[in-house]
Amino acid sequence: MTARPHSYVDPLDAAFPTSSRAEPAAEPAYLRGLNAEQREAVLALDGPVLVLAGAGTGKTRVLTTRLAHILATKRAWPSQILAVTFTNKAAREMKERIGALIGGTVEGMQWLGTFHAIGARMLRRHAELAGLKPNFTILDTDDQLRLLKQILEAENIDEKRFPARTLALLIDGWKNRGQLPPDVTDGDAQAFAFGKGRSLYAMYQARLKALNAADFGDLLLEPIAIMRAHREILDDYQHRFRYMLVDEYQDTNVAQYLWLRLISGANKNLCVVGDDDQSIYAWRGAEVENILRFERDYPGAKVIRLERNYRSTPAILGAASGLIAANAGRLGKTLWTESEEPGEKVQVKGFWDAEEEARNVASEAENLKRQGRALSGMAVLVRASFQIRAFEDRFLAIGLPFRVVGTTPFYNRAENRDAIAYLRVIAQGDDDLAFERIINKPKRGLGDVAIQALHNHARTANLPLLMAAEELAASEELAPKARTALSDLVKSFARWRQQSMQLPHAELAEMVLDESGYTDMLKADKSPDAAGRLDNLKELVRAMEQYESLTAFLEHVSLVMDLENNETEDKINLMTLHGAKGLEFDIVFLPGWEEGLFPSQRTLDEKGTTGLEEERRLAYVGLTRAKSRVFISFAANRRVHGQWQSALPSRFIGELPEAHIDAVADEGFYGNYGTFRDNQGGFSSPYSSPGWRRAQEARASARERAPIIDVAAKVVATGDPTAAKFATGERVFHQKFGYGRIVTVEGNKLLVNFDKAGSKRVMDGFVEKV
DNA sequence: CTCGGCAGAATTTTT
């Protein structure tokens, strides 16, 4: 490597090396410091490339450098590069880092973004071909649900028996698999409301078009359909993109796969990057298969493995590798590090309950902070979001600054969603769902009766609600009070729409909130959180200023669902394991490693071994987030739905290699940790300390006095693969739901149509044959 | 039409 002093390197020269430079063979600065594999991954521009990048192996660096290299060597213009990520965070980071590499910001990378953002962009360009207008609304889950409820109601389907939620999940699944209504199999359609699944799906799609709206799935599905139906559009995209790059390839679902296959058809300069060991989204349709079969799909693909880890200590790496080794069917990578120092062992500690666990994490964090570690370099990573609360409470109590990442997204707060609904109606008058949301918010005397009349009129006249409202307000149909209220509202919207042409959108928003009475409503609200809501709205208006137009803002809202808060304050991070993927921290706390919680009982029940392996990968992701220290903990007792439950330490603890962990007994804790380890045939030596033995004895005698539900036994029972005791069509009895007939059997999970209670998902353990 | 009380259900993970 050239040892050119830093002072010589002008970033621009480095990015665009010129022949006049003294060293013709000199490499651009951005290649420096890359190892051989990383360099290969950056330089292999032609043809398909699969980069298997283990955790902490400098994946992002390789990705960004590769893009910078393409740009710097002028192989393609920014607009000719397709770069897809899964999260907005990743997209943002990529943009920033490319800019940093080649100096200055990169303009014109319009096709760098999430699958959904790019899909939305494509769909807006060809909206008419999908029966939409270019200004279509992107619906979120909430809107989706309300729409489905309306459809179910119109179809006279009992929402109690067949919840809209279930249908939403089904439709989501179909969309993830790239299926439009005609593609849905009879079997799948059967799963909802006596085989009406398919036609309900079709109605839903029709309603979306009528509302000029698309849901998340459509952002991919519609472009696929368009490209398939219009050769010239497909050609255009295939030729447009000289280079294609996909991050987190292991997380792609069938629809995304099809989309990519179409676009990459002619030009095979496709580079995908991923790690099968970090595939944690199978539950929402991701197919690890996609990465496993890449070489088959793209013959002659170059496979590059990044295995040298730059992040974690050998101890952490050892623990993580040992754990993930329990998974079968991996592409197989061995992470290694050059670090000489083994680093501190991974600490494993048991507690009496979740509160004690939280207290301990908090005081440990405080200690480390006192030792000079930054709080912002620490993270508490949990399996399920409900676990976060205990930590929040504790951190608040002792005044430890923290930040909750990823939960209750800013735009999801009711007041913000209301404000956005007003803006949506202004931007897109056909947006009935938004209009309905705020028609009587604040209260303006438009109740069920008025809304029903409005719906009727809209249906018979075949008009969007807002236009129907205008007509209805002009007629004699409504009671005078409601009539004036409706007429006022319609006039307000007309006025606001006028204003939206001239006024900056942030000002418009302020005006709308004031004139609609929304702010007054909150001001009059005496509940303690009303003030906070007003603050949120202020924040919202402030956030809007960053966007060019109202439309740009709304697009951002629907795709991102959160504010970009580049907070720099020193706070400990609190988030789910899923949310932590792709991040790194100095110190990581992994609480709640208990059977039933992690691995999650539900995943185990639904997906069996496959699910267990995904949970294990999640644990692997958690461990590999840490640079220097990991603290794993479990609680013997935890309150779930207000009910106390006891649990055993997670089997994952037993799978951690002994050499890399340090098990700490805690006074007063009497879990049967050691017993569990012995059952697994694991070691027990670290637990033969007097503390542990005492703990176990206490546990044993406690059990004699008052037997505690043995979770391990339950796990064994439900984990039995031969447990397919039920068949479709059989009559069963359930303690709570009564008699019913089995609709589908998935592992030990049954979908049963109960005579009285309707269709429910139940575990086979809770029903008996009649 | 609105508000209050009550019963019943709910809990992974997210673009």
Next chain:
DNA sequence: TTCTGCCGAG
């Protein structure tokens, strides 16, 4: 335990 949707009274 907490939230949601439904029902009846004012």
